[in-house]
Amino acid sequence: QVQLVESGGGSVETGGSLRLSCAASGISYGGYCMGWFRQLPGKEREWVASLSTDGGTAHYADSVKGRFTISQDNAKKKTLVMQMSSLKPEDTAMYYCAAATRTYVGNYNACMRGVLAPELGTWGQGTQVTVSS
Numbered sequence: 001q002v003q004l005v006e007s008g009g010g011s012v013e014t015g016g017s018l019r020l021s022c023a024a025s026g027i028s029y030g031g032y033c034m035g036w037f038r039q040l041p042g043k044e045r046e047w048v049a050s051l052s053t054d055g056g057t058a059h060y061a062d063s064v065k066g067r068f069t070i071s072q073d074n075a076k077k078k079t080l081v082m083q084m085s086s087l088k089p090e091d092t093a094m095y096y097c098a099a100a101t102r103t104y105v106g107n108y109n110a111c112m113r114g115v116l117a118p119e120l121g122t123w124g125q126g127t128q129v130t131v132s133s
Contacts, residue, residue, distance in 0.1 A: 001026045002024065002025070002026040002027050002099060002122040003024070003025045003026055003122070003124075004022055004023070004024055004097045004098070004099055004122055004123065004124035005022070005023045005025075005124055005125070006020060006021065006022050006095065006096070006097045006124045006125065006126060006127040007020070007021050007022075007023070007127060008020040008021050008127060009095060009127030009128045009129045010128075010129070010130070011130040011131075011132065012087055012129075012130075012131055012132070013131070013132050013133075014087065014088060014089060014131060014132065014133050015086060015087065016087050016131070017083070017084060017085045017086075017087065018084045018087065018129060019081060019082070019083050019084070020036065020081065020082045020084065020095055020097075020127060020129075021073070021076075021079055021080070021081050022034065022036075022079065022080040022081070022082075022097030022124060023076070023078065023079050024078040024079065024080070024099060025078065027078065027099065027101070030053055030054055031053065031054060031101060031102040031103070032052070032053045032099050032100065032101050032102065032108075033050055033051070033052055033053075033099065033100045033102070033107075033108045033109075033111035033112045033116075034050065034051060034052075034053060034080045034097065034098065034099045034111075035047065035048070035049060035050030035051070035070075035097070035098050035099075035111050035112075035114070035116070036048040036049050036050070036070060036080075036082050036095055036096070036097060036098075037095070037096045037098055037114075037116075038091075038093035038094065038095045038096065038129075039093055039094050039096065039126075040092070040093050040094075045096070045118055046061070046093070047061055047114030047115065047116075048060070048061055048064055048068065048082070048095070049061065049064065049068055049070040049082060050070070050098075050111055050112055050114060051070055051071070051072070051080075052112065053072060054102075058070045058071070059112060059113075059114065061114065063090075064084075064091075067084065067085050067086045067087075068082055068083065068084050068085070069082065069083045069085075070082045071083075080097060082095075084129070087129075087131045088131060089131050089132065089133045090131075091129060091131050092129060092130050092131050093128075093129060094126040094127070094128050094129075095126060095127050095128075095129050096123055096124055096125075096126045097123070097124040098111060098116055098121050098122065098123050098124075099111075099121055099122045100116055100120070100121035100122070107120050107121050
């Protein structure tokens with residue numbers, strides 16, 4: 001069974017940085033889309049960034065381009081990380097890690113395009129990021 005556990009959230013001031021991690025278990029890691037989404041209470045979940053564990057270019061939402069970087073942690077296998085810099089109050093949200101296997105092509109493609117529905121793929125429990133002004 002695939003499980004995702006996020007960590008690294010916290011509270012920072014505007015302009016600060018945070019590094020989120022997502023540890024995956026129960027997967028071979030290759031052949032997956034993994035990504036980050038975020039959500040505010042009462043709002044729809046918003047895509048942040050995604051990549052393929054097979055390599056290639058990462059994809060970002062326009063709102064975070066140039067400030068966030070998503071990557072695989074080479075030291076910690078099966079771990080997705082996201083370095084967040086120049087944080088803004090509007091980045092405040094619960095951040096969720098998601099994974100979708102290439103076996104289900106539709107889910108995989110949706111993850112890479114940032115439109116993976118909450119009821120599809122595998123999701124972590126989330127980690128809170130709060131940016132104060």
